[in-house]
Amino acid sequence: MSGLFITFEGGEGAGKSTQARLLADHLRALGLDVDLTREPGGTPGAEALRDFLLFGGHDLSPRAEVMAHFAARADHVDRRIAPALAAGKVVVCDRFTDSTEAYQGYGLGQGDPALLDMIARLRALIPAVPELTLVLQVSPAIAAARMAARGNGRTDRYEALDTAFHARVAAGFDAIARRDDTRCRRIDASAATVAVQDDIRAIVAPYLNRVANA
Template identity: 50%
Template sequence: MPQSGRFITLEGGEGAGKSTQAALLAQALNAAGVPVLRTREPGGAPGAEALRQLLLEGPVAWDPLAECLLHFAARAEHVAKTIRPALEAGTWVVCDRFFDSTLVYQGWGQGADRAVIAQLVDMLGLRPDLTLVLDVPVEVSMARLAGRGTAADRYERLGAPFFARIREGFLAVAAAEPGRCAVVNAADAMDAVAAQVTDAVRVRLGRP
């Protein structure tokens, strides 16, 4: 029976560089001989990808509780169909966002009941081994989004006050769970951020 894989999530606000750093971390793990699966949320399984379109691109202004439940419906599919099978096969999973994003975006950002979200987290039955919180000031987030040259999704359009609440929420999550979370200064250059990420994985999990 192969040893269970490790589960790493990358969290942070808009423009923090999560997707880039997830890809670089997956490359570093592969180079170290670690089998790795890179995935994302919302999404990562066929049903979850269908819900992603509703959440990010759809025309509905969701009630915060409804939005939470949709995220967790997508997450339950992702865990059952993608994440848990990979971990049980001994593969390390690197995921761009997980339940902390729902807690922060819908709880801190949109006022949904955080206690209800915590209950949904418990029902999920899976917690990351390590969560890397990529922290950037709001002005950096805004500048990076402006420089992308692509259409903004519905979260990216919510603006600076929302981004400030998001940053506060992620830092609060990291402070509340220091054993699971490591804060990374994501305002640095890409290579410097990648070095912080791999250092945190080495210290906390012994690889790469």
């Protein structure tokens, strides 16, 4: 793949969607061809699965929920991410496989080794690996305040879970970032939006030479 694949990860209220959008705008201003997308979602089929997973009122088993996320991801990669990378684009994705590990493996599954192993095996079947993952981290108090400030939008089933769940998710992201410290860069996202974006641009800059000269 000749493009550049960047993912944003982190718990609720970390500012991933905002920072992903700002980075995409910045890269477009530099003249790069950017595809900004999200998970679960990114294609019509994956968006339908997103609506079911986040708002469908289902009670899937942990294994079934993991497989549903990877079904959405497979369609997203096959129909959008892989073609964009093959065309030399920069793909900026709000969540990817790390979120499944953190939310389903550590959060809902409470670190169950069998479930984490299943996620790892399914990840190995996905033919797209981010070159850079930006893991945004904030304190529980900041995350809660930001979530409360979002207004009257729909609250998804993960946002509605208790603080213990969100603590496990945060611990999961931290474990992933420490394990994959070449790919993952942890970012203190508690600062002002502009300051966080400045930090992100400085981290991303060295990765741009290849796609800029392609």
